[in-house]
Amino acid sequence: MEIERTDNGIIDIRYFDEEHGDRYLGWKMSIKNAIDLARWWRNEGQQIRKKQLPVIDYKFFGILISMFTQTRVEVRSFDQYGRISFPGFSFPRKVIEHLGGWL
Numbered sequence: 001m002e003i004e005r006t007d008n009g010i011i012d013i014r015y016f017d018e019e020h021g022d023r024y025l026g027w028k029m030s031i032k033n034a035i036d037l038a039r040w041w042r043n044e045g046q047q048i049r050k051k052q053l054p055v056i057d058y059k060f061f062g063i064l065i066s067m068f069t070q071t072r073v074e075v076r077s078f079d080q081y082g083r084i085s086f087p088g089f090s091f092p093r094k095v096i097e098h099l100g101g102w103l
Helices: 030-044 092-100
Strands: 002-005 008-018 024-030 057-062 063-069 072-077 089-092
Touching: 002 092, 008 030, 008 092, 024 030, 024 089, 030 057, 030 072, 030 092, 057 089, 072 092, 089 092
Parallel strands: none
Antiparallel strands: 002 008, 008 024, 057 063, 063 072, 072 089
C-alpha cells in the first residue's frame, strides 16, 4: 500500500495485489475528500457491523458513503454546487483502514 501526496492537492493511492508484486489498483483523490473519508472511518466506519449494513448514501462532510458489505466502501464526492460527482471510488476495506492511519 502506498499513498503519495502531490503538489496540486491530490493524493495518489496504490493498493498492491501482492506484497512484493508490481500490479496494483490505483486511485487519485482530493486531499480534502481523503481527510473526510479518513475522519469518517476513525469516528464511525470502523464500528459498523454486519447487522448494520447496508449503509446507503450517508453524507459526511464533502463525501457520500455507501457500504453494502464489510469488505468494500463506495465513495462519491460533491462538486462546488453540491451535486454528486461521478464516477466515484470503490475501495477495499484495507485501503480505508490504511488511509485512516495515514492522515
